Amino acid sequence: MVKVTVCGAAGGIGQPLSLLLKQSPLVSHLSLYDIVNTPGVAADLSHINTKSKVTGHVGADQLEEAIKDSDVIVIPAGVPRKPGMTRDDLFKINAGIVRDLATAAAKFAPKAFMCIISNPVNSTVPIVAEVFKKHNVYDPRRIFGVTTLDIVRASTFIGELIGADPADVKCNVLGGHSGVTILPLLSQVPGTEKLTQEQIEKVTNRIQFGGDEVVKAKDGAGSATLSMAFAGARFALNVVEAAVKGTSTIECTYIDLAAATPEAIASVKEATGEQDIAYFSLPVELGPDGVKNTLPIGAISDYEKTLFTAAATELKGNIAKGAAF
Ligand SMILES: NC(=O)C1=CN([C@@H]2O[C@H](COP(=O)(O)OP(=O)(O)OC[C@H]3O[C@@H](n4cnc5c(N)ncnc54)[C@H](O)[C@@H]3O)[C@@H](O)[C@H]2O)C=CC1
C-alpha cells in the first residue's frame, strides 16, 4: 500500500503530475490537496481505470486528512515566475506555503519521503528540513529537492547537439536549481568530446537557463508545467520503486549533505574550492529509506571548475535564507 499525496494538485504542474502518478500500478492511494479545485480534479482522475484510489481535499481544514500516513508527499504548491523574475523572487510567497505544508507533514506523516518542487528549491528544501528538525522527526535521507527537470533538459539539449537519442543521454546535473547554481557535467558524457568549447559553453548556459526559456515563451502565463510534471513523476516514482521493490536507481537530487558519504562531501568541498555547503545536488542511489548512497562528483573539466565556484557563493546565500526563515 503506497499513499502518494500531491500538494498543489490543482495547479499547472499538479494536474499533469497527478495524471502521470495515476498511471502507476505502484501507487494505491493518490491524495490530492490544494486550496482550490481538488474535488473536480480528483473526480476526473478517479474515472481512469487504474487501481489506485483517488481522493480530493481542499483547504487547510482538510490538510490533515490529505496528508495523514502518506508514504510520499510531492509539493508543487505556490506561485510560478513571470518574465523578469528570478526564482528567488518567489521566496516571499512560497516560503510560507512550503513551511505550512511541511509542518502538516511533520505532524501527520513524519516518515514520508518529501519531494519538493516549489521554488526557490535551493531555499525551500532547507525550510522543510528546519520544520522537521523543530518537530524532532528529521531524517535527511527522506527530503529531496526535485532537480530532475534539469537532468531531463540536459539529456534533451545534449542529445540534439551530439545526434543521440535524448533518452540515452545521461548527464549528471549537480549543485542547485537556479541559473548559475545548476551544474551540468558535460565532460562526463560520452559523445561530448567532439563538441567545441563554444558549443559546450552554449549548451551549459541553455541547461542553466532552460527555465527562463519557458517563462519567456509562456509570456506571463507561468513557467514549465508539463515537462516538470514528467520530471516530477519520474522522480517520485523512482522513490516509490526504491522503497517498495528495492530497485536501486541513481537520480541527481538536492539533499542535505548530512545524508551524504564522507567521500561525496569531500568531493563537493574540493570542487567548490573548500567551501562549506550544507545542501547540494549529487547523484543519489535511492533505497528503502530514501538516500541509500551518494556518489562523489568525479572528474570535472577546468571550465566546470569555474562553474562550481560561481555556484557555491549563490547557493550558500539561498540556503542561509531558507534555514533562517
Ligand atoms: N523544481 C522545478 O524544477 C520546478 C519548480 N517549479 C515551481 O513549482 C511551483 C508551482 O508551479 P505551477 O504549478 O506552474 O503553479 P500554479 O500556480 O499553476 O499552481 C500552483 C498551485 O498551488 C496551489 N497552492 C497555493 N497555495 C497553496 C497552499 N497553501 N497549499 C496547497 N496548494 C497551494 C495553487 O492553488 C495552485 O493550484 C512554482 O513555485 C514553480 O516555480 C516549476 C517548474 C519547475
Ligand SMILES: O=C([O-])CC(=O)C(=O)O
Ligand atoms: O523557471 C522556473 O521558474 C521554473 C523552473 O524551476 C524551471 O523550469 O526549471
